[in-house]
Amino acid sequence: MNLYEMPSRGCDARGCGHYGAPRGGRIHRGIDLTCESKTPVGAPVGGVVTKVGWPYIGNFDIRYIQVTCEDYRYRVFYVSPTVTVGDTVEIGDVIGTAQSLKHLYPGITDHVHLEVKDPDGAFVDPTPLLQVMRSLYC
Numbered sequence: 001m002n003l004y005e006m007p008s009r010g011c012d013a014r015g016c017g018h019y020g021a022p023r024g025g026r027i028h029r030g031i032d033l034t035c036e037s038k039t040p041v042g043a044p045v046g047g048v049v050t051k052v053g054w055p056y057i058g059n060f061d062i063r064y065i066q067v068t069c070e071d072y073r074y075r076v077f078y079v080s081p082t083v084t085v086g087d088t089v090e091i092g093d094v095i096g097t098a099q100s101l102k103h104l105y106p107g108i109t110d111h112v113h114l115e116v117k118d119p120d121g122a123f124v125d126p127t128p129l130l131q132v133m134r135s136l137y138c
């Protein structure tokens with residue numbers, strides 16, 4: 001499933017999914033897109049898989065995948081990877097399957113998290129990108 005086909009998370013018992021939402025003392029630097037766990041997840045952009053990582057220290061189950069395009073880094077969190085570093089992907093190619101977060105955060109809506117960093121390493125709000133993609137592909 002392509003990210004632009006997934007509905008935005010909105011808010012649930014554990015917080016809100018929009019860019020800039022409060023996260024305790026921090027700020028949410030990505031956007032959350034809802035999907036059932038085990039849903040095949042498409043690459044957010046065409047590019048090269050440059051990292052397959054672990055977002056949570058000490059938790060080896062929850063994963064993220066980073067795809068780099070034009071020195072912009074797109075990370076999709078909560079995805080069990082089916083790609084490895086060095087793979088080339090087109091937009092929408094399956095990069096893994098969505099993971100459930102309900103055992104970590106009871107009451108949360110299962111989702112994937114997309115965050116984007118520019119070539120200088122600064123976070124970029126991916127919301128306008130998703131809006132353009134939705135308008136192009138609907």
Ligand SMILES: [Zn+2]
Binds near residue numbers: 028030031032113114
């Ligand atoms: Zn998120």
